[in-house]
Amino acid sequence: MKKLLFAFPLMVVGFFAQAQTVPVYLDEAKPMEQRIEDALARMTLEEKVRVVHAQSKFSSAGVPRLGFPDFWTDDGPHGVRPDVLWDEWEQAGQTNDSCVAFPALTCLAASWNPAMSLIYGESLGEEALYRGKDMILGPGVNIYRTPLNGRNFEYMGEDPYLASRMVVPYITGLQSKGVSACVKHYALNNDEEYRHQVNVIVDDRALHEIYLPAFKAAVEEAGSWAIMGAYNLYKDQHNCHNQWLLNDILKRDWKFDGVVVSDWGGTHDTDQAVKNGLDMEFGSWTNGLTMGASNAYDNYYLANPYLKGIKEGKYTIKELDDKVRRILRLYYRTTMNRQRPVGFLCSDLHYAAAKKIAEEGIVLLQNKNNVLPIDLQNVRRILVVGENAIKPMTVGGGSSSLKVQKEISPLEGLQARLAGTNIVVDYQRGYVGDKTSEYNGVKLKVNLDEERTEEQLIADAVNAAEDADYVVIFGGLNKSDYQDCEGHDRKEYKLPYNQDKLITALAETNKNVVYVNISGNAVAMPWTDKVPAIVQGWFIGSEAGGAIASVLVGDVNPSGKLPFTWPVSLQDVGAHKLNTYPGTWREGNQIIDEEYKESIYVGYRWADKEKIKPTFAFGHGLSYTTFAYGRAVVDKKVMGADETLTVTVPVTNTGNREGAEIVQLYISDLKSSLPRPVKELKGFSKVKLTPGETKEVVFTIGKDALSFYDDARHEWVAEPGKFEVIVAASAADMKSKVSFELK
Template sequence: MKKVLFTAMFAAACTMVGAQTYLDPNAPVEARVKDALSRMTLHEKVQILHAQSKFTTPGVPRLGIRQLNMADGPHGCRAEIDWNSWGYANWNNDSIVAFPSLTCLASTWNRDLSSVYGHNVSEEFAFRGKDIMLGPGTTIARCPFNGRSFEYMGEDPYLAGEMAVPYIIAAQKNGVACCLKHFFLNNHEVNRMTVNVNVSERAVEEIYLPAFEKCVKQSGLWTMMGSYNKWLNVHCCQNDSLLNGILKKRWGFDGAVISDWGGCHDTWEAATGGLDIEMGSFTNGMTADNSQGYNTYFLADPFEKLLREGKISEDVLNDKAARVLRTIFRTAMNPKKVIGKQCSPDHYAACLKVGEEGVVLLKNEKIKELKNASILPLDASKYNKILVVGDNAVRNMSEGGGSSELKTKFDISPLQGLKAVYGDKIDFAQGYAAGRPMYARVDEVPAETQAKLKAEALEKAKDADLIIFIGGMNKNHQQDCEGGDRLTYELSYGQNELIAELAKIQPNIIAVMYAGNPYATPWLPQVKALLQCWYLGSMSGEALSNIISGKVNPSGKLPITFAKKKDDYPCFQYGEEGYPGVNDQVYYKEGIYVGYRHFDTKKVQPQFPFGFGLSYTTFKYGKPTVKANGENFEVKVSVTNSGSREGKEVVQLYVGDLKCSVDRPVKELKGFEKVSLAPGETKVVEFTITPRDLQFYDEQSHQWKSEPGKFKAYIGASELDIRGAVEFTL
């Protein structure tokens, strides 16, 4: 009898398990979500909407639904953080590959490399057991002082969107969710938690939303991070107009919105404003309220109380819970999620490749002593003693920067990379000291220390045949770092003066600058070459030495405009109201004229234009042609490598409206292709101009529209270096 009863109970249990669709890894995600929701209590649904530690949210243990594990990105998986504090856990096995900064990735203008980046970096997240990578970022570079610009992809929404989409697709294919950030208008760090951004509807639609929209619609983005700032006087992490109105309803986003850490401020607004997962609020889980801990979050007990009182519909809760479950089944409980790997040879190879293609050659002067050849690539046989000067030659650039700082297994410094190629010919002088990377404060270096380092460099310069100055910015506070903006457009630590004095002693100077933002270059006439390196990650030194030695031909192009002086940027032309704001209100009075749109249309000459970058070879463009194809227009142009070295060229398509009822930029980026060409080789590059490419946002009708008339397609090697143009009529 007992045996019969046990058999019946066992059969019933098996039937019950079989009916649990949410546990069937092969069932469609939506079926799993619907089934799990039907089995969860109201309390369990609330629980999965907020943190249970610094970087995890709970699952549903009773039902076997796993928690979500997150980690900062987007350039690598951040070192393990303590459960309830911001301290590092000091693991021995969380050292990773630091991939180049996203400004560097954008500088490659190479969609295929973006996919390689997303695949490789997500493997490291997967191996560490992470389900959500907090990145990438497509916030527009409005202000050259922004401490987080190095985490983003430049000033143009088309370029940023095109480069982010392949990254996200590749990462999510591995079962790791990308959390695109920061949505939106997080264009500077000063007063980021309180500032309200006043911006025109047209600028929102044409400049600040398109990259995010493209990622949602073309990559199938799984999670989005709200920004700290306010828009329409409501914090973006709980902004109904932004999160429900635009993101979820208009764009059809079916994923989860995650707050930036501490970005949630109110239970009612968070509940009704579209936030799905609340992270990093006022409590650290223990000391702020050790009787409640994470249950004191806005979307925890206070939200549950409103639900049980009937003040908020349970439909709101179910929508949020469904989005979180959808994320869990796409990641933590995704049977196709990769195991991944960490610090593998192919990861370092990908890091190196992105770095090599992201370096931008900005100047390369011809030298009489070299029979009128350019100083780069550097022929070691022409020099007996090469002096490397600069703090960045030996600095670990993976450290600092705020939440994107990384703990690496190793980093090849620029000095190490150059010594590996040029050996004993290399001597080194630090020249200046930048201090330790600290968050929210500056490590001041004594003036006497700086003077001593400078004197040493100037003395060594007397014996040098060539100087390679390796400087720029770093990831210290008020350099390129979260939580603070730069204070000046000039380089810090007395670098401008040091370069000028070195040039008086030895005029053969190659300047190498690491930075995530543009900067003033008053010493430009005094140096023979300038390389913009961004932050190149773990393989920094090898990438740099490969470019300098000529092993690799530089092919990077600027994703941001370098102005001659700070006040040339439009954000600085309206006083403090334009940046950083007055009384927590900032006004984007330049409207759509951000970056090159301003410089081009207002006829302000930049130091280096958007899309600019030199090569060790030359490229000749043919005459472009345009032909209507249904609603679209097809543009073709031939490009020939007219030099003696193999190289890659970024062919850029800009489109201008020749006559319109509203002000429009002279031209806007609408296409680009990176082509590799052997000496003498010719390839035909084709572009498609769609109806949307010709439209502007009309604030009267609140719609996108285009007007019949003449347009012009510009083909260029940069925004200013136009090699051909052709008109067409809509």
């Protein structure tokens, strides 16, 4: 049921009748800050405390006496989560809370196309509006530090620059609909295991150069209206009330004027919550109406304990008023904004957007002998193998689980695309993973029961593959616990359910094997030399099957590139090589210290430093056409400190079909007073080219692209000296270099 933007009590209406004037706080002609101060002055102490904590699982109370409606949040960086009961995680049983599932954010990042982020945010905002939601708890921009992180699929990869460029338009699009973003999880939330106890020890350079830039861009460039604190600790303070991250960096240095929201259950102490930057507390007593006190929300850290502390003189009104000002500002941007547009749910445009984003994010990792696209003119039988060809992937995974109006499976997508042709599409299960048929009240529409043994499943698949023209295997991970799922990390890097055995057997049987990996993480692939074609299919939502089919048969030319490095083994990852993950329990304590000893050397930065060749490099992705790079040139050889440098490189489509290439620009500091990565991404451009067409790709870089964070001076520094521009197709495929000097 949709709520009204205004629900004025009778006493307010009566006030209008007597005064014949509109109070300042309701007068939209007045500046917002003036309206905020007027409303603040009219609120009682109890009303102020009322708005700084939750009143249900996903809502906080408004101010009925003044006409401020309740404020509704919702999980869903990838879609609007189904409604739950007032004070339970169980489904509310509504029939109008299905949604469109958009691709997970790893797929969005793999598109390397900010225009897709804008469409994503706008579409999600419209769905949220229709459902009566004022804030979407997303997007997530935590850095991909280890491929074992169960929540990597919700984030935007390993590189701070790529994540920064992709998150800004997402927030802009979402908030253009009058729905607040809530960027998460701030900060250093880079693994899920023991997430409430992990105390991150990280140097200031890594903090500012790797783990904060995407959050900073979300605040300073996109103007995010809210930030969600993380569960973990930094400097022995939980991040939902952390002096350094919230008061010093976020609110003082970045001038954040929005609301800091606690993650659900992330608040631990009234005193720290009052003083260390938290504005709205959610989820601290998550079963208040079924377990414990019946007035659970009044017992939150920022509820009665806070009110009591103020009345006893323990806390001043100053901190409370700062929190309430921020919340009122959020109200005026959302619930009190009469200019908010009308929402739409499950529209054709939203499905089209979901499919387009998926198609741009799918990555062609390997294509020996041009096995792909499938040659439809010379194929009579295609065998599809694997549980992930039929298993829904919008259900499960934690807070991003959705109840969708539809989800096209890979098998259904390929069958639909080839309907009406003479091509037969057969299916074999191949392996059995998680047969769970329900998550949080949402039931799968597919029966995953299986009686055959592992040996029989493999034998049946191999027999069916012997006379198939193509074998397309859909494997990888799923949204089950200890895989790509909130709450725990993966236990190992290899594929689960003994999939390696199945893939190897099929590759030895048929020469045209295509492996489609469904996951939000890299996985071990010891059989890459045996499998001709490998596609990274991500978790791509409602239109998954159609998008994957369009790439496999060549209706769409793949153009996605990896947003993270794909290591051969965990020993090729700094966090694992240096034995810093998953941290060490303190003696006699319930806190785990996890020291980021690899510092700034995350992902390709570590691979470059250690001269490691990954299975697939950061930024890698193939096409059904080919591209040639010309020589990069710069507009000046010496760049002043206040000047910009223009880099131009011609790129030509040398193949026989239209395609899009993602041109990447890296900067290398050839001599520095502090250690620096071999190179760092500082620009990219996705350019579409017809056969034979050449376009000049132009980059403009300023001093910020040359800077590092000086932890002794606590500021960003660009040292004079020689630099090198590297134009590349991936972090391991450099095409052109040109040097210049910074004065």
